Amino acid sequence: MAELLSKDMLVDLAINLLNIVILFLITKALLYKPVKKYLDARKEKLEQEKAEAAAAQQAAEEVRQTYEAKLSDADAVAAALIAEKRGEAQKTAGEIVSAAEADAARIREKAQLDAAAAREEALESAKAEIMESAIGISEKILRREVTDRDDRRLVEDFFSAVAGEGQDGQ
Amino acid sequence: MKKCVITTGETMSEETFRLLTERMRKRYGDDLWFERKYDPDIIGGFFLDFDGQIYDYTLSTQLRRLKEQLMQ
Numbered sequence: 001m002a003e004l005l006s007k008d009m010l011v012d013l014a015i016n017l018l019n020i021v022i023l024f025l026i027t028k029a030l031l032y033k034p035v036k037k038y039l040d041a042r043k044e045k046l047e048q049e050k051a052e053a054a055a056a057q058q059a060a061e062e063v064r065q066t067y068e069a070k071l072s073d074a075d076a077v078a079a080a081l082i083a084e085k086r087g088e089a090q091k092t093a094g095e096i097v098s099a100a101e102a103d104a105a106r107i108r109e110k111a112q113l114d115a116a117a118a119r120e121e122a123l124e125s126a127k128a129e130i131m132e133s134a135i136g137i138s139e140k141i142l143r144r145e146v147t148d149r150d151d152r153r154l155v156e157d158f159f160s161a162v163a164g165e166g167q168d169g170q
Numbered sequence: 171m172k173k174c175v176i177t178t179g180e181t182m183s184e185e186t187f188r189l190l191t192e193r194m195r196k197r198y199g200d201d202l203w204f205e206r207k208y209d210p211d212i213i214g215g216f217f218l219d220f221d222g223q224i225y226d227y228t229l230s231t232q233l234r235r236l237k238e239q240l241m242q
Binding site for chain 1: 240
């Protein structure tokens with residue numbers, strides 16, 4: 001046993017331990033800090049990218065919500081506009097129909113008045129023709145039947161009108 | 171002298187015309203002279219144009235007035 005732990009071996013062990021420590025210290029000085037720094041930087045970068053992604057997602061969500069709200073508003077505006085225009089069209093159609101009905105009524109009334117006027121004119125024309133014929137016939141009869149006795153009666157009528165009976169000679 | 175123009179149809183006789191002129195002289199005096207005219211359109215009676223006035227005593231005028239009344 002003592003041979004196992006000889007002085008040389010202890011020195012070697014100490015030297016090895018020292019080498020390990022030195023190596024550890026060198027490695028720590030040369031590698032640990034840069035690597036840690038690198039890892040910290042990378043972690044920080046990852047955290048930053050994660051935060052940026054979250055912010056981007058949040059912004060996207062807000063844009064989506066804004067877009068959906070605008071779409072909803074646009075749908076409502078479009079629906080209101082369609083309803084308004086439909087109402088205007090119905091009102092215009094109603095006005096056109098009413099105007100057409102009024103025109104038709106006026107035309108019917110005018111046609112009735114024109115027909116009545118035409119009937120009246122035809123009646124007056126027929127009446128005038130009948131009167132003309134009657135007067136023409138009467139004239140022919142008078143020409144045939146009038147005698148000097150009728151002339152004498154008219155002379156008496158004249159003096160009865162302008163002179164009066166019994167006032168001759170003034 | 172005052173002029174009196176009497177227009178008659180063909181039916182008035184000379185005797186009736188003379189009666190007319192005599193009645194005119196009795197009414198308006200003897201200072202009258204008469205002119206007789208004939209109009210074939212006159213149906214019985216006479217026109218008398220005297221002292222600025224015209225007297226229409228024809229049957230044709232009465233017939234025309236009847237026609238106007240009937241047409242109203």
